[in-house]
Amino acid sequence: MNVVVCVKQIPDPAAEQSLDGDHRLNRGGKLILDEADTYGVEVALQLVEAAGEGEVAVVSMGDAADVSGIRSALAMGAARATVISGESLRGADALTTAKVLAAAISRHSPQLVICATESSDGYTGTMPVQLAQLLDLPALTFATSVTVEGDNVVIHRQTELGYDEVAAELPAVVTVTAGVVEPRYATFKGIMAAKSRPVDVVSVADLGLDAAALEARQAVVAVETAAARSAGEKYVDDGGAAQRIVAYLEEIKVLSGGAS
């Protein structure tokens, strides 16, 4: 079974985040594989291992100057990577990203395409299903478990009240939530092997896409400081914390009685 996983390199969320002059997230620093994508890579590897044949390929859109984040996915066990890169893609919106990824993925004809529910930097959350629509595939979203039964993919889909069991015939797009599986750590052997696995860097033109059709149609026009909530009282526990909290709950009248 051949599985494509869409992945994204993002600025390290642990580092200070800032916007550039166009109100876009600064991506100048070191980029890492979005942790949200490691779950999809793991699910894909497990499905291919269970099938006993096929491979996992990763596809990513973004700057190709540094692909160390992509190598992290290869080190986990993905066989190959395609990175679509180009100046015209800077600031691409989700639909544009989906168009570019769809063009790249259709060259693979995978049985399954796996994406994270949303990226950790932009968290737009629409790209995977836009991609499914462009590829004319069913989308099984918000999966907390993924299995393949014959020609069908079956997921548990998170709902407000629990979960639904949802099935569709392959090929299909599946989005997975964080926590669906425990992503494996890359072994030393995996990291060494990743160095020699192919990372194919392609341009929009290579995919036969018209750059004019990919122009972003959304823009952040301004950024305002939100009405800030400020820090209130800080109480360092000296054994009286519970009493202090009870007194506070009385002050705000969540509890009756007390000094009010």
Place this chain on the structure above:
Amino acid sequence: MSVSTLWVVAEPAPSGITTTSKELISEARRLGAQVTAVTWGAQGELAAVVAGDLGATRLVDFGDIGAVLPASVVAASLAALARDESPDAILIPTSNDGRDIAARLSAVMDLPVLTNVTGLRAGEDLVSEHPIFGGAQTALARLSGPGPRLFVVRAKSFPVESVAGAPATRDVVAAAPSTTRAAVIRSTHVEERSGPALEDAAVVVSGGRGLGDAASYGLIEELARLLGGAPGASRAIVDAGWVPYSYQVGQTGKTVKPELYVACGISGATQHMVGMKGASHIVAINKDPDAPIFSIADLGVVGDVHSILPALVEALRSRG
């Protein structure tokens, strides 16, 4: 473009439509537009009453679409109608199905879509508000090119306001056949929980990684019960499998606006704070004096949840 016709995707619920759908209809009406609600399922008649009460004049009802994920059918049907009638914008609730519908619609109609909207400003064109960096700043965004504009709006962004309107005129429209193979819902599983619903509770007590282990979550449930509230959770402990997803507060979980929010052992990741910073009062308990949650807490207690929570539960019990 001024705003004169707005459509709202009104997701079906046993009471007619979901709460977030109601919020969007109310806001669409406040923006001064002619409001059409769009729904499907078996609750059309009830939905027309609810939508009308909030100010929608028309309800488009695609009827029963079967036990499938609704996105492909609803998006195909909506697109066919929107091409004919060209509404200025379509507002869609943030939910699993809402996000999927918006994404399909965007691709079918070749239109960009803005998500995580928490406010809308009408002018020459609609400008949407998006919280960034944990809500410390608001990005204002605008779409360009032909419409309709597509916005996916977060829960609790707008108040629900009855205008005692007459039931909306119900147009039953046959759903357009989806060309995409269906994702079939085989079965539905409901997790039992008692007490008030998380999104409606006046008090929410949430636990995070700082609790140390799944067993300690019992203290959160007990404290919530004593305060007449609902227990919640950070994404970290949902991902770790301590509690179900339905408990999750934050960006990818529920948005809550209770009178009181008590955060226990939650450091305050951006992802969590956007879901609860609208609470009237916030109490945080955390061992780390530098935890980001303290920057928005009205009462920030630096200490160990394992000693403070049992003492607090005991103090509340002794009050009867």
